[in-house]
Amino acid sequence: MREILINLAYLVAAVLFILGIKGMTHPRTAVRGNRLGAIGMLIAVVAALLDRNVVSYEWVIAGVVLGAGLGALMATRVQMTDMPQMVALLNGFGGIASTVVAGAALIEALITGPVVPPQFTIAVAASGLIGAVTFWGSLVAFGKLQGLVRDIRLGGAQLLNAGLLAITTALAIWLVIDPAALWAYWALVVSASLLGLSLVFPIGGADMPVVISLLNSYSGLAAAATGFVLNNNALIITGSLVGASGVILTNIMCKAMNRSLTNVLFGIWVPSEEAASSDDVYAGKVKAAHADELAMLMEGARRVVIVPGYGMAVSQAQHAVRDLVMLLEERGVEVEFAIHPVAGRMPGHMNVLLAEADIPYEQMKEMDEINPSFEQTDVAIVIGANDVVNPLARTNPSSPIAGMPILNVDKARSVIVIKRSLSPGFAGIPNPLFAADNTLMLFADAKKGALDLMNALKAG
C-alpha cells in the first residue's frame, strides 16, 4: 500500500513537471510554471523520504541543508550577465549526482541482492558515463565562460575522443559481464570524465550556446538512466523531458549558425578559399563618427532597431541601453530589439539581460519576425554584435559563415555600430557592414557608447 502511494506521489510530481514546462510557453504563465515544478520536486522528495528503505535521516537532512544553502547563495548572488556560467555549473552538478547515485546503487545491489541483472548494470554504466561527461564538460564550459580556461585545440582530438569512448564502452561491457567488478565502474567514470574534458576543451566561445544546450540535454539523460537503475518512473519521465528540451535547443542553435552538430563539436570549419583580408574590406571605407553626429542622425528617425550581441553582456550595457531607448521613445521614436538566436553565450541570453533592464518582452523580436522590417527602419544600432550581422553570410558562398541566417541590418537606411575596434568576431572574418556606405562606427565599449549617444541626444 505504502509503495503504491509513493509511486502515485511520483506520478503527481511528474505531472506537475510537465505542467510546469508547459507554463514556460508564455511569459505570463512562466512564473506559475516554475513554481509548479518546485512543488512537484517537493512532493517527489517527501515521497522518497517515506520510502521503506530509508531508515535514517541525519545524512539526508545534512545534505539537503548544505546543498540548499549553497544553491540559494549561488542563485541570489549571480549576475544576469553570468547566467550562462551558472546554468553550466548547475548542469554539471545534476550530472555528477546521477553518476554517484548509480555507483551507490551498484554497491547496494552487490551487498543485498544475489543476482544483478544485465539491464541494471547497463543502466548503471549509462548513468556513470553520461553523468561524468556532463559534469566535467560543464566544468570546462563554466571555466571558459568565466574566462578561466582558454580554448585548447589539441591535434588529433577526434582520435583521443574515439579512444576514450572505446575504453569507456569496453569497461561498460566488462561491468555487464561481471557486475561484481566494482573497479570497472569507477574506471569507467574516470575515462568518461576525461572524455568530457576532451570534448569541450577545443570548443570556442561563440559555440557555447550549442554546448550548454547539449550538456543540458545530457544532464536530463543521466537522470533518466538513473531512473532505469532505480526503476523509478519519476526520474525516467523527468529525465527524458529535460533530455528532449536540450536536444530541441541544440538543434535551434545549430540551425541559427547553419552548422551541423558534428561540425560544432569537432570544430570542422570549411576553409574559405578567397578570404578577403581586413585591409581590402576596410581600407579607406570605414567611417568613424562622433556621438554628436550620430545624435543628429537619430533625431530625424521614426523607427530604430537595436541589435544586441555578446559585447553588450560583457560591458553590462543593458541599463545604459534601456535609458537610451526610453529617451528615444519619449521623443516618439518607435524602438524594437532584434535578437539573433545565437547572440550571447546561451539560448535567450540577450532576452534575460534586456528583461533585467525592464525592457518589455513584446519589444524583443525574433530574427524571422524583424528581418522584413529593416527596409522600413531609419536607424539600426548594432551593440557589440558582429558575425550575426555580417552580410557575407548572404552574399559570399565561400565564406565560413555562408548560409548562416543573419539579421539584415545592412538593409536599414542608416546603421550605427558601437564596437571597440574592427577586430573580427568568432568566425575570424572581416565584416563588410562596417565599411558600408550607410554605416557609421562609434568606436567605444558598449556601455560607454550607449551613454555617449544618450548624452549627445539630450544635449542636441
Added chain:
Amino acid sequence: MELLVVSLTVFVLAIFIGFEIITKVPPTLHTPLMSGSNAISGITLVGAVISAGAQVSFLTTILGFLAVVFATINVVGGFMVTERMLAMFRRKD
C-alpha cells in the same frame, strides 16, 4: 524484463511529450527554460535521498550524502534563479 519494457515505454512516451511542449516555448524564454528544466533534472535527488538514508553500508551512505548535496544545489539553485529571471519579464505598460 517486463519491468524494463514498462520503463522503456514510459521513457519513449515522455520524450514525445517533451518534444511537443518544448517546441512551443518562445525564444525569449529559452534561458529560463534551460535553468528551469535544469532544476527538475535534479530529480536524481530522489535516488540520492534513498541511498543516503538506506544505511546499507558506510560507503553508500557517504556517496548518497554527496549526491544529495550536488542534486540539492541543482534543484534549489535552479528553481531560485529561474524565479529571479522570470520575475524580470514584464509586459509593456
